[in-house]
Amino acid sequence: MNEMDITHPPSAEQFHRTVYAIWDFQQALSALIFLLEECDLSSKYTKAQIRRFKCYESQAIISFCRPFAQSKNGSQLSLKRIQVTLGADESRLKKDVLHLRNKIIAHSDSEEMHYKGVLIGIEDPLELKAPLLIFDEGLHLSLNQIQNLELLLRKLISAITEYTFILCKSYPELFETYKIPASRSN
Template identity: 40%
Template sequence: MSNGSSSLSNRIIYSAWDFQQALSALTFLMEECEYDKKYNVVDLRKFRCFETTLIVSFARPFKTGRGREELDLSSIGYELTAEESDLKDKLIRLRDKVVSHSDEEEMEYRTFSIQPFDDHNVRLPIARFQEALYLEEAEIYKIQTLLKRINRALAEFQFKEVQLTPREFNRHKKPTSKK
């Protein structure tokens, strides 16, 4: 991977952080949302924020870009089950088509106008959006198990690598862009 001397690449280190962020967002969602309860729009949007962070953080390690390669879980000794692979694919599809990008194929909304005053020809635009979560409750528990298993595999991999090359792990990576 990086520098040739160790498998502890920036991708693996940051992926561990991404998966921890995803698990935190999932935990917040599980603590506050009861799936069989009806919520107002503000609460639904708060839950959607947790869900969005879960989806984006989970998918980030599996996306390429800016010189980064996709995280290959087999490189850390982790093999996805068929069910886990389906969950991963769904989360990445949600990230790509719905959450991080506004793909027109996935959009759902209704627009209309109203004329609030009988004596004026003024019309007001109204837009109604799909205000619901993308993931079902049963999927949430499966994602939690998957995240815990991946986090454990990453921690075990890092532990083994740091035993082999402790100096490689001692680094301070700073942003290269100027803020």
């Protein structure tokens, strides 16, 4: 990244969103690292183990997407502000991960639901049937996507960190703050 000239400070909301993006991306990166450390995608696992891996994957997806989602006040992370340009593959990955978050992970949109239902006959005089529902228990991201997302997260964390150091030189007063949630300020 070239030395930035920050002639105008970001708004308070832009500043908070940029700072918090560091934490969001660190959370996503940690979840991916835990997933890669514990899961060999070529191995077979129990349903409980797979669900633990899905928890890591879901946390990575949600945390990665949080800075790009528009908040109530309209603030979201600006890649232009932190001077990051995504390549075509990175843009596609970001789009795919945002789709997973918006349609599958954070919401259960019916067009993305994946399950199978079958009826099992119960041997009794009443000829009762019981439903058996089978859900997709696999991960949503491939190993290649996970590895590329890890690289993208490292790139974004580095860019935001550099941006905040440069911002601190021109506007140190922005960093002398203690931001607490509105729900705790009463």
